Amino acid sequence: MKNQGYCIALYKTVEAAEKVFSALEQTRFDLCTVSVAGKQPLREEQIFGYCHDAGQVKCWGRLSPFWNRALDRLSGFAFYIVSNEGLIIVVGPLVSTMMRGLKEGPETKYSPIRVALSRIGVSSGNVDLYESMLNANAFLILEQGTQDEIHRVHDLLMHHDAMDVTIHYG
Amino acid sequence: MKFQSPFYPDALTAFKKSRFFSGLNQQEIETMLQGFLRETWKKGSIFPSQQTLERFRVLIKGRIEMIKMHPDTGRELTVMLLNPGDAFDVVTLVDGKAHDVIPQALDDLEVLSVPMSTVRNWINVHPAFNQTLLPYLGEQMRTLENLAADLALHDTVTRLGKVIMRHAVPGDMVAEPHATPVKLVHNLSHETLARMTGSVRVVVSRHIQHWKEQGTVDVRRKELAIRDLGELVSPELKEPQEIKGNRNAIP
Structure with a gap:
């Protein structure tokens, strides 16, 4: 029996998230199963924007190098605004899960990331924590796979x- | 598991309360925790047999039912109910062989897992860990011995009464001033209670309904509370007539 699961890692800084992204690339890991979620803080003195040009999404702003790198390699992009907090950006296949969840319950009172994490089987207590960590500027890196794959990625x-x-x- | 993890405090508290790790000091527990991997499993999940052979798990949140199943009839018996702080599979840990049980999650679970080889190494390296392992194994053997004795020596209604009594917490009054809440078997389906009793759902439902009508137990929103402890201690006296008459037909 091949148990499918998700490996979810929490990183405090964008530098740490970037390092792990490089490590995943270097190991020639199949990045099409990897998703990234993080917060782009919005401050009056900074500009953050995105555009869709020639089939590619590009960001500019403080964390744009990280997000552009993720956007180059992963498919799927979404963001939503948390009032007084900033933009929560999600890149990768988790976006499809999020959109499916939102389509099924567009009136939902829950945030899109909560809908996505709940749909992949993360319990509510854990979702609460992941969501609060995201709001506290942490980054989530998610990998979907079989038991063997996610154990390998875990290490x-x-x-x-x-x-x-x-x-x-x- | 890392010290910086937001889930670390919960895991540390669970380890300190665990009978399995109770003999270890804080430093030893913290060192061991570093080697664990955190996993969550959804309610109803069944742990693959290969995983239980390779990895040793400590339950942090939720309950696990260890089920034995008849290969032909599919009838099931719960041989053990594991709670936070319990570890599995200790049988595989001891003999290194595959264990023919089905560990099924009764709730959403949080567990910490570590390779079996690491735990076997700890048994050699940490004498305190070795000392807590033996009493824990003794307790599990006693539980299995009681189950075997109950199945061989008592009828269904007595076994069901004993299952409920075994998990009752006298004195811990919550909703009803004269009711004794049942700590573990609450929120469990009659199907699960039947597996724990070694019977079938229909029989368990009938007994519980009868006790409810007699005022012995109270069932509200799947919470089971004992209103009359004395009646449950001698359940034979309160057996429904239609069951008593067909006792031989009841599994």
């Missing part, structure tokens, strides 16, 4: 300054 993610790496079986 890699754990060695790159992750605050936490948890495997969620749905």
